[in-house]
Amino acid sequence: MKLRRDLLPSDRAPLARTLEATGFFNPEELALALELVDDRLAHGEASHYRFLVAEVDGEVAGYTCWGPIPGTVESADLYWIAVHPRHQGRGVGRALLAAAEEGMRRQGRRRCWIETATRPQYAPTRAFYLACGYTLVAELPEYYAPGDGKAIFCRVLDDIPGRRDGAGESPTA
Numbered sequence: 813m814k815l816r817r818d819l820l821p822s823d824r825a826p827l828a829r830t831l832e833a834t835g836f837f838n839p840e841e842l843a844l845a846l847e848l849v850d851d852r853l854a855h856g857e858a859s860h861y862r863f864l865v866a867e868v869d870g871e872v873a874g875y876t877c878w879g880p881i882p883g884t885v886e887s888a889d890l891y892w893i894a895v896h897p898r899h900q901g902r903g904v905g906r907a908l909l910a911a912a913e914e915g916m917r918r919q920g921r922r923r924c925w926i927e928t929a930t931r932p933q934y935a936p937t938r939a940f941y942l943a944c945g946y947t948l949v950a951e952l953p954e955y956y957a958p959g960d961g962k963a964i965f966c967r968v969l970d971d972i973p974g975r976r977d978g979a980g981e982s983p984t985a
């Protein structure tokens with residue numbers, strides 16, 4: 813598996829296919845996810861959105877998108893993470909999340925926040941965040957829809973062993 817920070821125009825179609833193939837995102841969410849992709853493609857390093865793309869055997873297998881939360885001193889948001897079902901369960905998601913955390917850490921962001929849904933479909937997703945060291949810090953009942961709340965997870969990146977090595981050395985993620 814290879815991880816890269818460069819988001820290429822040729823990534824857009826495979827990322828859209830990945831998001832659709834998961835079966836987790838409705839058309840509105842798909843459009844929103846692709847808006848972030850388009851923002852990055854249009855503005856490059858000036859974009860608020862940082863991407864990491866995972867490739868397996870030269871094929872796009874998944875991605876994540878994060879950014880510092882404006883108005884906060886050290887928080888960052890993991891906006892999106894998706895791994896194509898063909899590649900799920902093999903550590904791609906964990907590697908993407910770890911690489912995003914490393915980027916946050918390098919930019920002085922010490923808290924990673926992740927929002928997801930509480931409905932049963934998202935139980936594996938919540939298990940994934942817990943397995944990756946996240947704590948469920950809040951639940952907002954019925955946030956998305958009746959019976960579907962918002963689950964807010966957080967990880968304090970200071971807790972990661974070696975966390976302080978090289979912190980703040982690089983302005984880029």
Ligand SMILES: CC(C)(COP(=O)(O)OP(=O)(O)OC[C@H]1O[C@@H](n2cnc3c(N)ncnc32)[C@H](O)[C@@H]1OP(=O)(O)O)[C@@H](O)C(=O)NCCC(=O)NCCS
Nearest residue numbers: 834894895900901902903904905906928936937939940943
């Ligand atoms: C959530 C997602 C990104 C995880 O990616 P992945 O590559 O499948 O996850 P990994 O293989 O790196 O799993 C890491 C750990 O998470 C846990 N985990 C992953 N999938 C799980 C599942 N279906 N059920 C329970 N635990 C799971 C495991 O503990 C795993 O560690 P292990 O393999 O050492 O046991 C991926 O399944 C996905 O794209 N899901 C659909 C979209 C989605 O929910 N995105 C997030 C929206 S908020």
